[in-house]
Amino acid sequence: MTALKKVFLKGNEAIALAAINAGCHYYFGYPITPQNEIPEYMAKHLPEVGGEFLQAESEIASINMMLGAAATGVRVMTSSSGPGISLMQEGFSYIAGNELPGVVVNMSRQGPGLGGINATQGDYFQAVKGGGHGDYHLIVLAPHTGQELYDLTIKAFELSEKYRCLTMLLGDAVLGQIKEPINPWKPEISAGDPDREWLITGAKGRQPRLIKSLFLADGEMEKHNWRLQEKYQQLAANDVMVETCFIEDAHLVLTAFGSMARIAKTAIDQAREEGMKVGLIRPISLYPFPTATFKNLPESVSRVLTCEMNTGQMVEDVRLSIDNSLPVDFYGRPGGSVPTPEEIFDRLQQAYAEVE
Amino acid sequence: MKQVVKRPTSLTDKPFHFCPGCHHGIVHRLVAEALDFFNLREKTIGVASVGCSVFLYDYFAVDVIEAPHGRASAVATGTKRVLKDQIVFTYQGDGDLAAIGTAEIIHAANRGENITVIFVNNSIYGMTGGQMAPTTMLGQSSTTTPYGRDYHRDGYPIKMTEMLAALEGPSLVARVAVDKPANVKKARKIIRQAFQMQVEDKGFSFVEVLSACPTNWGMTPQKATKRVSDEMIPYFPLGVLKQKDVVDVL
Numbered sequence: 025m026t027a028l029k030k031v032f033l034k035g036n037e038a039i040a041l042a043a044i045n046a047g048c049h050y051y052f053g054y055p056i057t058p059q060n061e062i063p064e065y066m067a068k069h070l071p072e073v074g075g076e077f078l079q080a081e082s083e084i085a086s087i088n089m090m091l092g093a094a095a096t097g098v099r100v101m102t103s104s105s106g107p108g109i110s111l112m113q114e115g116f117s118y119i120a121g122n123e124l125p126g127v128v129v130n131m132s133r134q135g136p137g138l139g140g141i142n143a144t145q146g147d148y149f150q151a152v153k154g155g156g157h158g159d160y161h162l163i164v165l166a167p168h169t170g171q172e173l174y175d176l177t178i179k180a181f182e183l184s185e186k187y188r189c190l191t192m193l194l195g196d197a198v199l200g201q202i203k204e205p206i207n208p209w210k211p212e213i214s215a216g217d218p219d220r221e222w223l224i225t226g227a228k229g230r231q232p233r234l235i236k237s238l239f240l241a242d243g244e245m246e247k248h249n250w251r252l253q254e255k256y257q258q259l260a261a262n263d264v265m266v267e268t269c270f271i272e273d274a275h276l277v278l279t280a281f282g283s284m285a286r287i288a289k290t291a292i293d294q295a296r297e298e299g300m301k302v303g304l305i306r307p308i309s310l311y312p313f314p315t316a317t318f319k320n321l322p323e324s325v326s327r328v329l330t331c332e333m334n335t336g337q338m339v340e341d342v343r344l345s346i347d348n349s350l351p352v353d354f355y356g357r358p359g360g361s362v363p364t365p366e367e368i369f370d371r372l373q374q375a376y377a378e379v380e
Numbered sequence: 381m382k383q384v385v386k387r388p389t390s391l392t393d394k395p396f397h398f399c400p401g402c403h404h405g406i407v408h409r410l411v412a413e414a415l416d417f418f419n420l421r422e423k424t425i426g427v428a429s430v431g432c433s434v435f436l437y438d439y440f441a442v443d444v445i446e447a448p449h450g451r452a453s454a455v456a457t458g459t460k461r462v463l464k465d466q467i468v469f470t471y472q473g474d475g476d477l478a479a480i481g482t483a484e485i486i487h488a489a490n491r492g493e494n495i496t497v498i499f500v501n502n503s504i505y506g507m508t509g510g511q512m513a514p515t516t517m518l519g520q521s522s523t524t525t526p527y528g529r530d531y532h533r534d535g536y537p538i539k540m541t542e543m544l545a546a547l548e549g550p551s552l553v554a555r556v557a558v559d560k561p562a563n564v565k566k567a568r569k570i571i572r573q574a575f576q577m578q579v580e581d582k583g584f585s586f587v588e589v590l591s592a593c594p595t596n597w598g599m600t601p602q603k604a605t606k607r608v609s610d611e612m613i614p615y616f617p618l619g620v621l622k623q624k625d626v627v628d629v630l
Contacts (some may be wrong), residue, residue: 080485085451089454089458092459093458094458095459111403115451232443234444235444
């Protein structure tokens with residue numbers, strides 16, 4: 025990797041810069057708040073690197089343009105927010121069935137419906153449980169700082185190519201709009217294996233190739249579906265990302281992702297200052313979910329508190345991971361207003377009192 | 381004996397699965413002949429749509445990407461933007477292009493994407509079993525218009541070629557039919573021209589092909605072919621509606 029000069033950027037711009045530095049030279053998208061800085065940055069800077077920005081007529085067209093570009097093996101990205109992501113779900117399902125790589129950003133907004141543009145985590149289910157039709161998953165990464173938005177964008181391209189699986193960066197208005205110093209860097213990008221046997225490039229000197237998700241012959245569809253599942257299992261075995269703080273001696277563990285985790289960190293610091301033995305688990309990959317971290321909590325932990333900016337979505341994965349071995353409490357806000365560290369601290373203190 | 385006609389090399393050896401009297405086989409052949417003419421087989425990417433045409437990947441000896449229903453021209457846009465030196469074409473039916481994919485085709489055309497679109501209009505949904513298409517004729521019965529298409533309820537058969545010809549973006553917009561040998565010859569010429577536009581970087585080319593679906597029309601192949609001549613052509617007139625020799629912007 026090569027370190028580059030420090031910059032001061034909005035979260036959305038950090039993603040766009042990271043994508044370009046990761047070798048993503050094709051972007052297809054459609055405007056929607058609160059992620060418009062991504063297409064705007066791409067429109068300005070992609071031509072400088074010989075790349076191409078195209079504003080599509082809809083999110084449906086964007087994701088399908090991405091599908092067509094991804095089939096050629098280049099790094100390609102799109103971005104949107106809640107309602108636009110809903111429109112893209114058809115394409116996500118086809119990209120999963122076609123086993124193509126690609127990166128999509130969801131700077132989600134509160135909903136359902138047109139909703140509002142403020143921060144929320146209401147798209148958790150849609151992101152990690154498939155969303156579109158069929159039995160498939162996306163890789164879902166949840167950054168919580170500007171620097172992490174940058175770093176995980178690069179990681180998203182790498183994982184996406186490694187598994188030929190669409191990777192989603194899941195953020196919200198807080199992360200997209202906050203301006204922070206970023207240390208950019210350029211990863212080593214392999215020229216790409218020329219023998220990638222699925223690339224669609226025109227059948228020069230070889231047999232024609234086919235990118236498809238339709239399998240009608242007896243047994244073919246089941247075989248294809250099992251192969252996809254095997255890929256998801258490999259992901260879960262090798263590429264789970266999670267951050268833990270102070271869990272070694274904790275009596276209570278708080279868990280949160282994305283901007284909520286950032287707020288929770290302040291509350292945890294305050295609690296530790298006051299002598300409370302509390303820790304934090306921050307899932308970075310929401311799919312694959314860090315199940316083992318919850319399953320193998322230290323014996324000192326007797327309770328878990330899940331905090332989310334929704335009415336209880338990740339809490340289901342936490343409960344499944346813990347499998348009734350510990351009680352799991354939930355504190356949630358449905359989006360539209362961001363909880364303060366004090367509010368989280370109060371809820372933490374209340375749960376802690378029940379533990380002690 | 382001198383061989384005057386052979387199977388185009390852009391087609392595989394696999395026999396077509398299409399119903400007896402279906403015109404897809406003719407249109408496939410005309411497209412393959414155009415690819416052969418410009419020696420494009422090894423530099424062409426086909427985008428298959430949803431419907432009877434999805435199986436073109438079995439018949440064309442080129443790289444193929446399968447697109448979601450109606451989205452073929454958006455998929456082709458993405459592919460062509462990366463592979464500017466390759467030839468990218470879509471092959472879409474009327475349900476695909478004129479119903480669910482209307483937005484995608486209009487905007488690809490309006491952008492003047494340097495792709496070729498073959499639009500097979502048989503005025504019905506074939507693969508799903510004969511439901512009404514946007515191009516179904518007034519009075520035509522289908523499984524979802526059992527009493528005939530009524531414009532009060534269903535609107536009029538949509539004229540995609542006329543709609544696209546009204547846009548500034550496209551370079552070639554034409555309608556042909558494959559109901560009789562003379563029309564097949566004209567169709568061959570125009571389909572070849574459509575690929576030539578792309579070869580010469582002249583932008584978006586679109587050919588609507590009027591064709592028959594004897595199975596879902598409930599007709600013999602002969603009667604179905606005659607219906608194309610007698611009923612479809614008068615409403616969907618043949619000809620080149622728009623052709624640019626020089627493209628303004630690419």
